Amino acid sequence: MRDPKLFQGVSRRNFIGTITGAAALALIGLDRKAVADIEGLPDKVIGPNIARDFTARICYNENPIGPSPAAAEALIDVAYLSHRYPDWYGESLLADLASRYNLSSSMFTVGSGATEILRMCALAFSSPGGNVIVPNPSYSQFPTDCQLFGRTVRYVSLDQNHRVDLPAIANRVDGNTTAICLTNPNNPTGTIVDNAELASFVQSLDPDIVTIIDEAYLEYISDPGYTSAIELLRQGRNVVVVKTFSKVYGLAGARIGFAAGSSANINAMRSYQYIATVSRPCLEAARAALGDQAHVAQTVQLAAQTKSYCFGQFALMGLPYIPSEASFFMVDVGTNADTVRILLAEREIYVRTGWGMSQHLRVSTGTQHEMERFIYELGDILARLPQTLEGVPLKSADLFQATPNPFNSSTAIRIYLPAPETVRLDIYDVQGRLVRRLCDGPLGIGEHAFEWNGTNQASETVSTGAYFYRLTAGQNAITRKMLLIK
Ligand SMILES: Cc1ncc(COP(=O)(O)O)c(C=O)c1O
Structure with missing residues (x-):
């Protein structure tokens, strides 16, 4: 979880709950119909709230309502x-x-x-x-x-x-x-x-x-x-x-x-x-x-409305942004912006990064619908991104302390990858013998969790004692220790 101070009393999960309610209102009735007409949205909504089956192309500063x-x-x-x-x-x-x-x-x-x-x-x-x-x-x-x-x-x-x-x-x-x-x-x-x-x-x-x-x-x-x-x-x-x-x-x-x-x-x-x-x-x-200056005015008004919506949400999320007078804006996501951009793209939300600004996304103003979806997915992604204790963004693979530790029946081992990587996650006993291989293959960017239930490769329960778990991701290898108590 990220630095709780950033949330000014609103946890990210609660925050997501709040905006989904707001988004739901905006998606009901004419608003949704109008947007669907423009974007060709299928009439499908995930849960009560956010339609997720459309692409938000908010990377090129295009006019979201098209030409006159x-x-x-x-x-x-x-x-x-x-x-x-x-x-x-x-x-x-x-x-x-x-x-x-x-x-x-x-x-x-x-x-x-x-x-x-x-x-x-x-x-x-x-x-x-x-x-x-x-x-x-x-x-x-x-x-x-x-x-x-x-x-x-x-x-x-x-x-x-x-x-x-x-x-x-x-x-x-x-x-x-x-x-x-x-x-x-x-x-x-x-x-x-x-x-x-x-x-x-x-x-x-x-x-x-x-x-x-x-x-x-x-x-x-x-x-x-x-x-x-x-x-x-x-x-x-x-x-x-x-x-x-x-x-x-x-x-x-x-x-x-x-x-x-x-x-x-x-x-x-x-x-x-x-x-x-x-x-x-x-x-x-x-x-x-x-x-057709009326169309120009409508375009400008939509950009102003969606910017104000996003800036309000960023204030709630504790994310600094650069006040913008254009049809796009930059937000500081407090972590590696490229990672966030890739994770957003996996959800078909396309934004830009670069210009030597490693923590900023550049986001074009889209339709209200696109911006609600962007905010929702951004909040969700940031809530899932692990941070180091000091709140420093992770740039390389990381292996987190197993929880619980010590453990009795099973423990969860989480790893984090800043980029897609071929990964091996092994458990060794104190003599350095391989006990169990939990993962051996390619994994995507972000966090992954594995469970170890105290058994070896032959599914036999192993004895009480200290065990090492080792993550090998590309050139990186990290080892940690845990205690199994029967
Ligand atoms: C500041 C600026 N100037 C010029 C352009 C290029 O515009 P055009 O599509 O007219 O080539 C862009 C496109 O994004 C732009 O952002």
Whole structure:
């Protein structure tokens, strides 16, 4: 069992009992029907509470309610024009963007997702003798592309609150810096930079340095007064704002993103782009999506609701989380996050880990139903994960003291594996002779329990005395002692 202090008086088992009640309410009636319609859930519920027979894909920051129906219809309608090339630069969409953001259409360009746009930025705004600066951890596309092209990338750590550290970035700027790329809200932490701080940061830079601001998740920011960096562009600052239709517009599978920048920067970026990388159906779907701001509002509201639900549950569970302004969040599971991720995946809940944050999961906001399932399974997994006495996460196989010990009729021996492993669990007498083999074969990650009833391989009862039990898991071997008293 984990450190009981973490539970603030609520045991994990009781906690699971509490949330299953709440989850049950949410699954009854229309809510459940509506979710089932979206997700194609079979109408099957385990116990009175949680439907477990569906996959929760909460690892890619996708929109859980899909695209606007108008966008989906546009994709289908225009499919019949697929024999015609699209207009090369997506002029119709550029005009829509220009009117939405009140800028000239020459200040926009579209691409095959923000992914292509970020590559265009890497090509246009980095140079062989120069350097670019990025926060770390953050979205890796731009720095990875720069490195691919042989450029120097300077990584600047986030501050202690997991925020982009603008003063530290400013300190790394030198005469060879050509570009700085920020992700706002930052991925994976979901933190944001203050509008005014960003404005004065950009203003303080040499005007030749381009600040690229990836706003893939900007619409999810809760403060209605928060503004896009497009505002800085309007003020004539050297910024390029990268946006995508993959997130709040729900068109990740269609592959379409765009950038806003000065006409000179946009032209520089386009010079590295193949023509017509965005298909005609995608252009039309994006236009329809842009026109359906009610769908955007619904998406944002769902993300806010599910985040608030999860943060409330984490508070009950005693799990620290990073307050997020995006459609995902990070939670500190207090143990090896990779182990938890694998155990969640075994239950068909897919989340992400990485970025050098060994105890954090990154979780996309899904439907309410998905989040309830995630919380339930997470609580259950954490309740089953053994910890060392000091509460230090287990990184290697472990063998626990048999209970009871001393024992009379039988005793339970528990082992823990941080990864799937071929395992042998043997019992020896004090002369080192093998008495009984309890396990010999592959086992999965997590905890496993074996019972020894005081008999040898021939099922004969052995005599009173001390016995050793030995776990061999891969390269590790651990031996402990127990006492059988007849
Ligand atoms: C911050 C950020 N920028 C860009 C992208 C790529 O988006 P797209 O699907 O438009 O290529 C992602 C995708 O997850 C992202 O998180």
